[in-house]
Amino acid sequence: MVEAALKAGYRLFDTAELYKNEKELGVAFAEYLPKFGLKREDIFITTKVQIMDGKVSEWAEQSLKESLEKLKTEYVN
Structure with a gap:
């Protein structure tokens, strides 16, 4: 699906x-x-940060680190 999306011109990918x-x-x-001559900076990747037990700051950093690792990127938009 990602291949078809990029081919069709999609540049925003929403994750969580x-x-x-x-x-x-x-x-x-x-x-x-x-394959499409694109670089990471040519697309937008958004994600959500999980909040557990109301502990935003404790979980936010860990959740973001895990998302970045899975997405194989250094940043999300």
């Missing part, structure tokens, strides 16, 4: 731990961005 799509998107971006 809850969606269970971050790891697969990271793999797909590594494969398909070069």
Whole structure:
């Protein structure tokens, strides 16, 4: 689906731990961005930070780190 989306001109990808799509998107971006002559900065990736037990700051940093690792990127938009 990522290949078809990029081919069609999609440049925004919405992710979340809850969606269970971050790891697969990271793999797909590594494969398909070069195929279409795109770089990471050519697309927008958004995600959500999980909040557990109302502990925003404690969980936010860990959740973001995990998302970045799965997405194989250094930042999200």
